[in-house]
Amino acid sequence: MKDLLRKIRKTGRVAEDPPERPAESAPDALRELGGSVQLRHVDAGSCNGCEVEIASVFGPVYDAERYGARLVASPRHADALVVTGPVTRNMEMALRRTYEAVPAPKGVIALGDCARNCGVFAGAYGVVGAVRDVVPVDVEVPGCPPEPEAIVAALRGLTGR
């Protein structure tokens, strides 16, 4: 316990200072969420590069929870889905059902090039298509993988904080 407290004191604050607040870009449907967006992450067939970036977005350095975004464990608790990867055949139905399970109003963030346009996996035999082809997408974040700053900016666009 003492070691832990000393460690906390010694380490201090590691989170980066928040950059300038980006312009409001939330879709109309999500405006009423009032600065707090609960996110459910769905890996629709990603190479896990985007997952690493998401992990660092919600880690101590970028700390996206400062801006009102939070990862949750069930679509029933969520306001929006964060979908990564091209939608594979195995995940197509699961993605549809997850989308149906989110209570309205709801949004979808397609995170990474694969989610936007299948990236390097375009035309592969197991790929159904981009996220847009399966569920309606509200926000897209480009990059392979997108940098944490870009993800944070997109999330702040949703939360408006």
Add this chain to the structure above:
Amino acid sequence: MTSVTGAALSASLGASVLAASAGAVLPRRIRPVAAGIGTAAAGAAAVVAGVAAMTGRSWSAWLPELLPLAGVRLAVDPLGGLFIAVTGAVAVCAAVYGVGYARPADGHGGHGLDGRTVQAVLPLFVAAMLLVPAAASVSTFLVAWELMALASLLLVVAEHRHRESVGQAGLWYAVMTHLGLVAILAALAGLAAAAHGESFDRMRAAAEGMSPAVRGAVFVAAFAGFASKAGIVPLHVWLPRAHPEAPSHVSALMSAAMVNLGVYGIVRVGFDLLGGGPRWWWLLVLAAGAVSALYGILQAAVATDLKRLLAYSTCENMGLVLVGLGAGGLLVTADARPLAALALTAALLHVVNHSAFKTLLFLAAGSVLRATGLRDLDALGGLRTRMPVTTAMFAVGALAASALPLGNGFVSEWLLLQSLIGSLGEGGTITAVTMPVAVGALALSAGLAVATFVKAFGTGFLARPRTPQAEAAAESPAAMGVGMGAAAACCVALALVPAFTVPGLARAVQVVLPGQDAVAGQVTLRLAAASSTMSPLLIAVGVAVAAAALLALLRFATTWRVRRRARLWDCGMGPMTARMEYTATSFAEPLQRVFDDVLAPETDVNVTPLAESAYLVDSVSYRARVGDRIESRLYRPLIAAATAVGEAARRLADGSVHRYLAYGFFTFTGVLIVLAVTR
């Protein structure tokens, strides 16, 4: 013979005999109906007789010609009347239910329960159970007791052609019940010899003047014998074997009526015939009761066989009754008679309540067994939509058995708790030490009972069916529903207006503690001794109003929202299978872990490697079982020793005539020498 009690009891016994002969001679088609109606009539008449006795119309008779040498001596006082009434009520429910239960169910080929033996013995079993509390002499009592034991044994082994385990259960039951009989016989014969007479009146009068050693020995022997009938740990081992294997309406009769007679015996001998005793008797009773309550409910909490679970719950409830009796006896020695009367009232009320809900639960379990052929909770489930009546009945019984408000078990356990808490200041150090422990045991067993019955109801009846048999279950015939409904009605009546039993219970308690009125009141129960009150009806009304208000509020709060019908969330993959459900085993696993040292569960993991390499696994099998530790630690060695002695004794008789002649010669010479030396 002119009193209501006597007439009703005679009518009841007559109806039993008629039902038994109907069961023995009528053709198979109408046999169950005729025998069932006869038994139900016998039960109804017994209820009338018992209630009449409890309202003060005592009755006695002496029939000198009926048994050689001793004659039959009968007497029904309010205490015996209570047990007669309870037995009669259970018999009515079980008999009506049995009409439907004996009829072969589709697809399961019947249980062979409409055979002559079962149909003829069941009414006799009821008659024997009615005679036990009416007996007023040692010989009458023992004849009735043995008739009851034999009849129930025949009924336990009724389905021995269907399952191997029935024979084993019957053997355990036969041995335990007869060892119990030996103990009771020794106790009562000793008492009769010391009193120079075998009628209960004679013994009651002579008991005062006996030496403490004789009285103590009589009490301990009688207690052991009656406790084995009541299923008190460690003499309970027959119960979790015989109850599951017996036909379900017989289980109900045994578990709800027969075990009560063990309690009756303890009250009759300990309080009435011997007129109370020293402190250590009642400490023994209290300790046995507390251990039994805890051990029984722990085993029930981890049991997966539905009827085994109910059997262990019987151990628990009889344990609670003994806690009440022990506390009552202890308080008499501490000269706190009002509190003692309260404890006894609580114990007797718990006997009544337990009979009501255990009848209901066993009948509901039998309904499930008949519909599915299954007793294993891990294989059941999903019966709510398939067997709605049975499910509702089991729910009522489970609520009652878990000792929560709105159930009848709560009323008697609350009374018991009040008497224990009230007695903290009485009787010095011993009560100051034992009563808090007893309160703790009571509280723990009540808590575990809730877990047990949530498990039984939740995994057995709710969710989805786990096996094709459970999937194909269909509701039981109407007769079974009526039998269960009658038991459920008794439960509800006892839960809402328990005060209607109070005058009768008070008279029964006054048989052993004259002049005490422990509980009063019509709607609200008032305890003078513990200065507290409770009103089950008002609690029920309060809960109903609160529930209605909550529902109305929820409905009102959701009216302005659009309701959306959505698919059950199954992680997007679906469909959810029954394998994802909690099973009875998994539900009880945390409890099993907590009480690991007490239960000592056995787990086997068998890893079979491939023939080519020891590092590649071909199959893994896992088996977990919670056995009865007392059975394996206490009885197995005893059985092994008895077997060893038997085997050794066989060597004495090897068939050689010369040796046998030599035995005779040497024994004779030995006796002569002993006589020559001692004279």
